[in-house]
Amino acid sequence: MLRSRLADAIRFTPLVRAGLIAGLVVAGLVFPLAAIAGIGAREGTDALENMSDELTVVPSAQTTYVYANDGRTLLTMFYEEHRKPTRLTDMSPYIAQAIVAAEDTRFYQHHGVDPKGVVRAFVANQQAGGVSQGASTLTMQYVRMALRDGAKTPREALAATEQTTARKLREMRLAIELEKRVTKQEILERYLNSAYYGHRAYGIFAASQIFFSTTPKNLTLTQAALLAGLVKAPSAYDPASRDQQAATERRNYVIDQMLKMGTITAAQATTAKNSPIALRLTTPPNDCVSMTKAHNNWGFFCDYLRTWWMEQPAFGATPMEREEALRRGGYRIVTTLDPKIQTSAFKHVLNKEPRRSPYAHGEVVIQPGTGRVVAMAVNRRYSLDQRHNGEHSDPAKRRAGLKGNYPNTVNPLLGGGDMAGYQAGSTFKIFTMLAALSRGLPLSTSIMAPQKYVSRYITTRGRASCGRHWCPQNDNKSMSGVQTMWSGFGKSVNTYWVQVEERIGARYAVRMAERLGLKWRTSVDRTLASPAHANDWGAFTLGVSDVTPIEMANVFATVAAQGLYCEPIPVSAITNPDGTSTAYQGVAVAWPRCHQALTRAVARAATDAARCVTGYGAARGSCGGWSTSPMVYGVLRRPVAGKSGTTDSNRTAWFCGFTPQLAAAAFVADPDNPKHYVGSGRSTMSKFTVAQTLRDALEGQPELKFAPPPDRLVYGGNRTLHRTFHHRLRHS
Numbered sequence: 001m002l003r004s005r006l007a008d009a010i011r012f013t014p015l016v017r018a019g020l021i022a023g024l025v026v027a028g029l030v031f032p033l034a035a036i037a038g039i040g041a042r043e044g045t046d047a048l049e050n051m052s053d054e055l056t057v058v059p060s061a062q063t064t065y066v067y068a069n070d071g072r073t074l075l076t077m078f079y080e081e082h083r084k085p086t087r088l089t090d091m092s093p094y095i096a097q098a099i100v101a102a103e104d105t106r107f108y109q110h111h112g113v114d115p116k117g118v119v120r121a122f123v124a125n126q127q128a129g130g131v132s133q134g135a136s137t138l139t140m141q142y143v144r145m146a147l148r149d150g151a152k153t154p155r156e157a158l159a160a161t162e163q164t165t166a167r168k169l170r171e172m173r174l175a176i177e178l179e180k181r182v183t184k185q186e187i188l189e190r191y192l193n194s195a196y197y198g199h200r201a202y203g204i205f206a207a208s209q210i211f212f213s214t215t216p217k218n219l220t221l222t223q224a225a226l227l228a229g230l231v232k233a234p235s236a237y238d239p240a241s242r243d244q245q246a247a248t249e250r251r252n253y254v255i256d257q258m259l260k261m262g263t264i265t266a267a268q269a270t271t272a273k274n275s276p277i278a279l280r281l282t283t284p285p286n287d288c289v290s291m292t293k294a295h296n297n298w299g300f301f302c303d304y305l306r307t308w309w310m311e312q313p314a315f316g317a318t319p320m321e322r323e324e325a326l327r328r329g330g331y332r333i334v335t336t337l338d339p340k341i342q343t344s345a346f347k348h349v350l351n352k353e354p355r356r357s358p359y360a361h362g363e364v365v366i367q368p369g370t371g372r373v374v375a376m377a378v379n380r381r382y383s384l385d386q387r388h389n390g391e392h393s394d395p396a397k398r399r400a401g402l403k404g405n406y407p408n409t410v411n412p413l414l415g416g417g418d419m420a421g422y423q424a425g426s427t428f429k430i431f432t433m434l435a436a437l438s439r440g441l442p443l444s445t446s447i448m449a450p451q452k453y454v455s456r457y458i459t460t461r462g463r464a465s466c467g468r469h470w471c472p473q474n475d476n477k478s479m480s481g482v483q484t485m486w487s488g489f490g491k492s493v494n495t496y497w498v499q500v501e502e503r504i505g506a507r508y509a510v511r512m513a514e515r516l517g518l519k520w521r522t523s524v525d526r527t528l529a530s531p532a533h534a535n536d537w538g539a540f541t542l543g544v545s546d547v548t549p550i551e552m553a554n555v556f557a558t559v560a561a562q563g564l565y566c567e568p569i570p571v572s573a574i575t576n577p578d579g580t581s582t583a584y585q586g587v588a589v590a591w592p593r594c595h596q597a598l599t600r601a602v603a604r605a606a607t608d609a610a611r612c613v614t615g616y617g618a619a620r621g622s623c624g625g626w627s628t629s630p631m632v633y634g635v636l637r638r639p640v641a642g643k644s645g646t647t648d649s650n651r652t653a654w655f656c657g658f659t660p661q662l663a664a665a666a667f668v669a670d671p672d673n674p675k676h677y678v679g680s681g682r683s684t685m686s687k688f689t690v691a692q693t694l695r696d697a698l699e700g701q702p703e704l705k706f707a708p709p710p711d712r713l714v715y716g717g718n719r720t721l722h723r724t725f726h727h728r729l730r731h732s
Helices: 002-010 014-027 033-050 093-103 115-128 138-149 154-161 165-181 184-194 204-212 221-230 245-261 266-273 293-309 319-328 339-352 395-399 425-438 485-490 494-504 506-515 523-529 538-542 549-560 600-614 631-636 685-697 719-730
Strands: 064-067 074-078 332-335 360-367 372-378 447-449 481-483 564-566 571-575 594-596 641-646 653-658 663-669
Touching (some): 074 293, 093 138, 093 221, 138 154, 138 184, 154 165, 293 332, 293 339, 293 372, 339 360, 360 549, 360 685, 425 485, 425 538, 447 494, 485 600, 549 600, 549 653, 600 631, 600 641
Parallel strands (some): 064 332
Antiparallel strands (some): 360 372, 360 663
């Protein structure tokens, strides 16, 4: 009787037939034929009229791949669902044959809904007294996946997967319509790319990689049959479990079905079924904490990339949307990280300060003229696991039982996150010099620099106070005397630069720092840098503000690029899943973002003074006989400029150096406790690290010269001084 009524129903139109079948299979009951026919026809008409074209193009979540600057070396991946779309032509023919055999042997005979399959399922369910067999075709299953992946709310996701008559009716209607719009091969390709295979493998590419460490193109018959069998119940048939019996039986069932369909021979089936399950399990990396052990030091660069991404409006209006784009968008990101330079930087950092030291020693290297960050190295392991970290260097926190952030941490020690950074000492004299040059003071500006100077700045506390005035002093008495910008910068004469700052106004030095990318991250710095207080921030030129290594590396990269400021950027190319370049407002997102922040003349003049620091020597003036960092040129042996910096009592020790091709900034400090002084023994550490890294990075590269500054910024309007300097140079 039941078979007769079903046979009658099958003669109706496809949509009426779908309504009847759905009612029978899902509810397990025989609804009145007229009622079911009415529901099917009415809802089917509405569905066809309102069916969104998006069903055929709903993008599933895809994995974003991140590479080094060579475009081949994989750094990591970002994904919620590990998936990489693969064309059917790039898959082994076995996988297409196996999935049809496993899930829908009449796939090529029906038009989205299989009446014979429904009859068979209905009878089986009636005999079992419940749902023991389904009737979903591959097309219907794909529709369900598409609706699930395209859901924008939890309610939509539930509606796409809940066991109800309405859901089944919807799937049937859409399956029939879908088969009118796309070919069977397209449906099969989309199905294989959407299905879940277990172990966080979404799609056949991920499944091939995770279970067999291969590609879909290279899947064998036994491998394809195993993967096809997983789709029905990934956990129940998991081949990675200790007991592989269920997985083996399911695989062999698929092979038998392939034999019945005539897609393989009996000999192939016998050989395949007798083969043991041989897995080569792989766990694809996900996020920055999944770097391989050999390349764990890349994690801090990865973290900077992720932070940068979260600030880009090209990937969404909110941080949440940008995060979703990174983990679901399927982008191909070629970063600016140079593995060779990164390896060199990390080697020199780690050789000088071990991971288990509370002192962080780090370095950032940037390419002038583009802002591309080519290396970010620090003597830490990028890891969330702090169980075996050393004791905290802050006594109060140590007593509270807190561990230090070494050797393991994910704190952004090199910049790009929410850390304030570290005081950079005399490296900040670069801002005073640039501001002074920009306001017309020449390099030859001569000032008497005493050992101790009573400034006009008012202070109420500190060792550098003289009554109500701030009184800075030099590091040693040999710095006293008449200085120019060349000698004052090369020797790092505090009392010279404080007087220069007084002449131009401290606010101009502060604004120069902002122009070159510095941000004030502490309430104290923000207050002192405000328009109401900036002109009284006399200590600014001595580097009392917090700053990050990436900011300082980029400041000197701007000078190296003759005043062209480029935002620090960790990417050189970003492409969409379709291969097009990712753009925002008509401009490629990865394109360098540059503007002229300094005149070329000012940058060249500052470079000439900065040459004094490294021992390379100035082109247009006298460095005064000695400098703070002559070992830099001694190691590098090519044109190089820069600036060293230490803070009071050697709390931190910095060096920023540059050639025309690369700029770098290195530091030593205790991020957990700024009062834990690094000491004089570490004062030259950053100098050697920068010099050695630049030497390695530029090996085999042409030796480029610095452009000399123009006369107006060497001598100003003093022609007599001009002649005197030329006379001295001829006789030196």
